[in-house]
Amino acid sequence: MSYVDEVIARVIEKNPGEPEFHQAVKEVLESLRVVVEANEEKFRKDALLERLVEPERQFKFRVPWVDDKGQVQVNTGYRVQFNSAIGPYKGGLRLHPSVNIGIIKFLGFEQIFKNSLTGLPIGGGKGGSDFDPKGKSDREVMAFCQSFITELYRYIGADTDVPAGDIGTGAREIGYMYGQYKRLTGLYEGVLTGKGLSFGGSLARTEATGYGLLYLTQELLKLNGKDINGMTAAVSGSGNVATYAIQKAQQLGVKVVTCSDSNGWVYDPDGIDVAALKEIKEVKRARLTEYKNYRPNSEYHEGRGVWSVKVDLALPCATQNELHLEDAQQLVANGVTAVCEGANMPTTLEATEYLQKNGVIFAPGKAANAGGVATSALEMSQNSERLSWSFDEVDAKLKDIMVNITHNMADAAERYGMAGNYVAGANIAGFEKVVNAMNAQGIV
Ligand code: NDP
Numbered sequence: 001m002s003y004v005d006e007v008i009a010r011v012i013e014k015n016p017g018e019p020e021f022h023q024a025v026k027e028v029l030e031s032l033r034v035v036v037e038a039n040e041e042k043f044r045k046d047a048l049l050e051r052l053v054e055p056e057r058q059f060k061f062r063v064p065w066v067d068d069k070g071q072v073q074v075n076t077g078y079r080v081q082f083n084s085a086i087g088p089y090k091g092g093l094r095l096h097p098s099v100n101i102g103i104i105k106f107l108g109f110e111q112i113f114k115n116s117l118t119g120l121p122i123g124g125g126k127g128g129s130d131f132d133p134k135g136k137s138d139r140e141v142m143a144f145c146q147s148f149i150t151e152l153y154r155y156i157g158a159d160t161d162v163p164a165g166d167i168g169t170g171a172r173e174i175g176y177m178y179g180q181y182k183r184l185t186g187l188y189e190g191v192l193t194g195k196g197l198s199f200g201g202s203l204a205r206t207e208a209t210g211y212g213l214l215y216l217t218q219e220l221l222k223l224n225g226k227d228i229n230g231m232t233a234a235v236s237g238s239g240n241v242a243t244y245a246i247q248k249a250q251q252l253g254v255k256v257v258t259c260s261d262s263n264g265w266v267y268d269p270d271g272i273d274v275a276a277l278k279e280i281k282e283v284k285r286a287r288l289t290e291y292k293n294y295r296p297n298s299e300y301h302e303g304r305g306v307w308s309v310k311v312d313l314a315l316p317c318a319t320q321n322e323l324h325l326e327d328a329q330q331l332v333a334n335g336v337t338a339v340c341e342g343a344n345m346p347t348t349l350e351a352t353e354y355l356q357k358n359g360v361i362f363a364p365g366k367a368a369n370a371g372g373v374a375t376s377a378l379e380m381s382q383n384s385e386r387l388s389w390s391f392d393e394v395d396a397k398l399k400d401i402m403v404n405i406t407h408n409m410a411d412a413a414e415r416y417g418m419a420g421n422y423v424a425g426a427n428i429a430g431f432e433k434v435v436n437a438m439n440a441q442g443i444v
Contacts, residue, residue: 025109220363
């Protein structure tokens, strides 16, 4: 059996009940096969892949808090510090009832390569909890965040591990966590990113993942001789990534006709109204059923369906495994040009293969959504030098980073004879830098 197959089999055996982690490892290692097989004996002797798929350490802890009725609630908290070869651990905190150790490991593993791709000195980590902020009062969210950090604070720090937002963790949650960290440690340091602007946050961080997705999509289309201006797009999700992806898409001349949440989806033939979306989701914290009150011409449908609409671009920006094989078939039948992932691993392996085989330009999340973590690293830099850069300065750096990522992944794919396979290109480009650093640092 080849080394890659051996390691995949061992990961499945050693980490039972973690299908998302298996899926992420398979996707990455399959596309690294050419690189590994060119030097298989050395990789095997150094157990390079075993070290790559085993987190450096992981924490699992109890998070007790009291709800508004006086009832004690108990959640589970996680932080996986996956790989620090190229910098301090960096990756978000996900607050969602579906969170378990397998989900956090899949996200942490992906984060290693994504962070490497940004060209910035950040290692890979991820964390979160099965707490659901939806429907909770501000006081309940604060009680949870304070309890969560009361345990986590021992393991994080501006130069060791710097968490950020993710699903369910926005500016409100980061604010409460930061306050508790400061209270416990007495340190005013850049330990979390995605902070409010009045206490060390970076301009353009809120917009960064969505904007970055569109900068990469625009450049990738250009590389393939196509102009984004005038295209139509379907977006899924209506959270942070989706909202700013829609906004930037519109600025680039794209008409976005859908968005969704976990209950249903909206079709707006005139183009999604971003101001209405922000008011519903960010101010009222309400459901998308409200959208019709702002845009009578739009349609609301229960369940899934954004990928059934005929568009040029599909931008999945909600969650993992939300674009299935049937959706890919439907998109291809409708003549889609490109699928670029705003979320982490939103496309199943079968759907990805189908899209690639049918000539669709496919950009994986670890490249396409890297603008978020890249701008988080820019926030770390600003915190370290105790300065704040202007919106335009951060946005220009973000754009440069996304353009570089686009070329790096395209070039890496080409170097290994897989031109146009951006999944392989992103994995290889991210892997090369991490492996160089791991080799140079010895067996640690
Ligand atoms: P948000 O919590 O702001 O929004 C998530 C959106 O996805 C919401 O519309 C939510 O709907 C929907 N959603 C969540 N879970 C599900 C589900 N199981 N089924 C259907 N819809 C769901 O999160 P973000 O926008 O920050 O994150 C979205 C994706 O992007 C995630 O994969 C995240 O890991 C990734 N990402 C985020 C980055 C960031 O900077 N925020 C950076 C890089 C990647 P509802 O409101 O009903 O829950």
